[in-house]
Amino acid sequence: MASTETVPADEKGSAGAQDLAGLEAGLDALDAVQVRRTPFTQVLVKKVLPPVSAVLLVLVVWQLAVLAGFAPETKLPAPRAVGSSFMTLWNEGQLLDIIWTSVERGLLGFLAAVAIGTPVGLVVARVPFVRSAIGPILSGLQSLPSVAWVPAAVIWLGITDSAMYAVILLGAVPSIANGLISGIDQVPPLYLRAGRTLGASGVSGARHILLPAALPGYLAGLKQGWAFSWRSLMAAELIASSPDLGTGLGRYLENMREGSDMPGIFLGIILILVVGIAIDLLIFSPLERRVLRTRGLVSRSQ
Template identity: 80%
Template sequence: MAGTETTPAPGTAEGDLAGLEAGLDALDAVQERRTPFGQVLLHKVLPPVTAVLLVLAVWKLLVVAGVTADYKLPDPSAVWHSLRGLWLDGTLLGIVWTSVSRGLLGFLAALAIGTPLGLLVARSAFVRAAIGPILSGLQSLPSVAWVPAAVIWLGITDSAMYAVILLGAVPSIANGLVSGIDQVPPLYLRAGRTMGATGARGAWHVLLPAALPGYIAGLKQGWAFSWRSLMAAELIASSPDLGLGLGQYLENARTDSDMPGVLLGILLILFVGIAIDLIVFSPLERRVLRSRGLAAAR
């Protein structure tokens, strides 16, 4: 009929072009909207709370059933009383902050070392061949193995703690960045060189932004290594001169055969590790992935 527009048939050049334009229009039309509070509670808050309550219920049932002696598996209320005692004494926040401040400072130092090291390994074939396998080997080496050497080298001091953190976290951060850079399409690098982004400018404006997903994964793993390394160092190289951190609190509770204190120390260490991930790394990862259209549903 005259004056009627015809739709291009799929499979033809006109049809493919029309489909491409429709897809691009759909992408442009996508707008981020704030998730309703009720949905956040349902999908983000309720599952972990339910899991915690389930663990507490199973724990209480095991205690009531008497599957083992009380000194091996105390009642959850005994752990709560230990936590309440630390809070009333005014020592709880000090214990947590002693370890958290060390962990964060050590992680920032590892970040400052691991990032340029990862760039160097990723962009230099000679450096990668020379130290790439060493970094991979160090990443698989348990951090606790460095504690005796660090104590002999540096004594039972904060320096030994930071040395263990660096040796555990730097390889993870560097390898994460190398993995991210290896996945950057060569087209990005050529486009950057065309616009004059070479050398340090190319690394800052092209490589790092394009490698962010892999880099952030390396940062998350680096923090995990930092925290585990620090706890191992505080457990083994405990000293009154270092202040009372979570690792030393856990060791003191073990020495006193205080099982509620031991479980409280474990739970506090777990809580800090989860809290740092939820507060710092998970939002950062979601933001980066969403900016690339990779995690719209997360």
Template identity: 75%
Template sequence: MAGTDTVSGKTRPETRSDLAGLEAGLDALETAAPRARSPWRETLLRKTLPPLVAAALVLAVWKLLVLAGVTDTYKLPDPSAVWASLRRLWLEGTLLGIVWTSVSRGLLGFFAALAIGTPLGLLVARVPLVRAAIGPVLSGLQSLPSVAWVPAAVIWLGITDAAMYAVILLGAVPSIANGLVAGIDQVPPLYLRAGRTMGATGVRGARFVLLPAALPGYVAGLKQGWAFSWRSLMAAELIASSPDLGLGLGQFLENARTDSDMPGVLLGILLILFVGIAVDLAVFSPLERRVLRTRGLAAAR
């Protein structure tokens, strides 16, 4: 086995060659050129074309089911009827208002949940007594369907915007806090010791050591928190609908159900789905890829 000669104290030739090879390999890793980004056409074909093809297939199957007459048209309307409903809302100038009413509520509720869930997650992760007391409660709240809070929120706060935000907070805060706790639990203890050595303790340690190191888990919690925020809001708007709240996507869907307007019902479902996917693709997926890429956990794309 290669090593140091115990008699002469000199490094054997084979050991020197192994070390040289190792150093060359490390130098190659450090000086490797960054992976070139894919051309925009390739990116378009790889990322945009597949979902468009999937959507086209869904529309084709939908159209075939309508033509085959598998059920009554008032239960499964033609895709053109849904398009006509969408076009009518656009021409009336109400489409963007309906979407923005819900999106603005969802974003405001999410940012409020972010402001509450982040310090709560830090406390739970770093204070054992708080974790023992609140940790199981957060896990239980995360598994509780958000729709279960709607009747209580309406009784407590009435059919108001406050009730909507309360349901959002109760659905999103546990997800954000638990995501941060999971991220902090995966931070190597060496990072914390190094931070304390350099004087990063307390709030400074949380800001400069804990949060950056726990960022992958934290971003995953934010992504899940937005999903819970959006789902919670739609449940609240569906159940606690009122003209005083303005017409959002949930209330639009409920109004269409009341009027037995199946094209409107399907349009409401598609708009809710579209907003959820759009926010994820525009905000959280790029943020998640960036964080993973800077950590060397995902290849550059």
């Protein structure tokens, strides 16, 4: 028979103390890690240089296409002509007014869509009967092109700002609600049971358990909701025209089409694209990075 050696109790205690000391040292080392700010030059190389290079490449290809005569300038204007249209709007003091008219409508409509879509998504996700009744409708509305609502909204509400907001809501609310539903579906049931054990149920459980745990999916729904809001607004401004509405980016684009002003059309398209990108970079990208950092998915220096 193999002999069995017995480890003295004092040696076991010593080994346990060493393990505990090693664990404490490791935790102290983690606490001592200093968050270093990313050098400015590194930010330029990684964050600024790639998009600037892409824009310059597009401009070069665009200019080469014009010089090669792929299309007449009435259909493919040169970058300089588009820049001239930009400076004309700027010198006339219309540029910022046109941009702000659309941005204000888009942001107000989006905030209203968040206020409506969040409780709708929460109820649909947590109430089986409501989910069976409304879930398919939300999915269908999300796939419906927003421009389809413009004629109905104009008949219902007239050519007013209310019609614009109605189109935004009908386009954005389903995306926000479905994003929250998807996020809640991915919350581990253990979180909910632990929350109920601690007394977090009903509204309290939704606030402290469901919404924080479903935040990644909810944030994805918010980003998609903003995209739908912006596209819905541009479609409404393109179709609905009234002096009371003022001139937004969509209306400016349609005015340029009616005047066969191709540089103005290109400028309108570029401005719509730039505003959409700017909102994403200024609002949604920082939120996304913060959520990822809180979950340890990216380093705090990013």
